[in-house]
Amino acid sequence: MSCDHDLDAEYLHPGDVDILEFHEENDELHVKLALPCPECSEALELDAKVESVEEGDFELPLSDELYD
Ligand SMILES: [Zn+2]
Incomplete structure (x- = not known):
């Protein structure tokens, strides 16, 4: 399964995102x-x-509230 959808900022929410690493x-x-x-x-x-x-x-x- 692959995904080539364009990401739309309207549907992206900070609460759904994890930071994996900085490099x-x-x-x-x-x-x-x-x-x-x-x-x-x-x-x-x-x-x-x-x-x-x-x-x-x-x-x-x-705090977590920042990301709600
Ligand atoms: Zn997709």
Whole structure:
């Protein structure tokens, strides 16, 4: 079974996503995400490059409520 659905931000929810790992490629920070395809529920791995890092406006430690 394979999935070639285009991922639509409208159907992606932070609560459905797990962070698998951080890693570096060419001195750039990447983050690997695990999530189910919203269309077919296939297990997907996303590799995303971190484009920017800024101070966030939230309390630490992070709570699960942030992801609801
Ligand atoms: Zn799919």
